[in-house]
Amino acid sequence: MANHALALLESALRERKLDRTLTTALPPLARTDPAALLPTGIPALDGWLCPSTTAQGVARTVEGRGGFPRGQLSEIAGPPTSGRTTVLLQTIAAVTRRGELAAFVDTFDCLDVASVVGAGVDLERMLWIRGEGGPPSGGFGGPGPHERAVDRALKALNLVLQAGGFAIAAIDLADVPPVALKRIPVTTWLRVQRTIEGSDTACVLIVPGPLARSAGGLTLTLTGRATWGGTADRSRRLTGIGVDVRVISPRRHVDGALNIEATADDQWVVAVNA
Secondary structure: OHHHHHHHHHHHHHHOOOHHHOOOOOOOOOOOOHHHEEOOOOHHHHHHOOOOEOOOOOEOOOOOOOOEEOOOEEEEEOOOOOOHHHHHHHHHHHHHHOOOOEEEEEOOOOOOHHHHHHOOOOHHHEEEEEOOOOOOOOOOOOOOHHHHHHHHHHHHHHHHHHHOOOOEEEEEOOOOOHHHHOOOOHHHHHHHHHHHOOOOOEEEEEEOOOOOOOOOOOEEEEEEEEEEEOOOOOOOEEEEEEEEEEEEOOOOOOOEEEEEEEEOOOOEEEEEEO
16 A cells, blocks of 8 residues: 555656655666756757767757756866857756756856846846855965855855756856866765756856766867958957867767857857867
């Protein structure tokens, strides 16, 4: 009788998609299940991130159904002006358009609110956790205000992940010097992965280079390039932005590279497999 009641309860929770909040032995969602992925909102990129994409880059399922795996730790890595923040804001905007919640841990309080609004983010569905102190200018010679800011940001991320309920929880570590990033214990990322495993939350790091290397997540390494129109110096104008994306998946769910282009009016227009 007890087993029958338990089966009915689990069935009812599963129908309402609440079963994955339980600490049970339920298997993780398969990567081929669209519900297991968090789209970036950039159709060209989502088509490539679909696990059933062929080697030639032709998606065998509905275009745009790929994305970051939920319940996993992923990274967007690249130097300044590579498009890393743009890709993140597009992802957050897509999350809020679907009525889900997003959290962003802004380690050094560098987020440009105009860019957030321009990306189409619903601000009422985004939790913005602001750090303080600004990005470090002289590096990390030892424990100091900036290093403490990183520590506070990581603790804030952990609290957000433990609270649950967010489709994406991102942390901006892009302005942290590499020497300081190397000081972050690897156990930090293991704890993050253990916290979100089996949940509907995708945790995304914004970093200057690959850092966490989660076994089940994705690493997007970006290189940005601008295109200009006009001939003379005074008539030159920005006509578009190109982003070269290298996708690294340790479990080989998705691998490869592609080029995506954005016009000056923020329309992502083309994807060419590299």
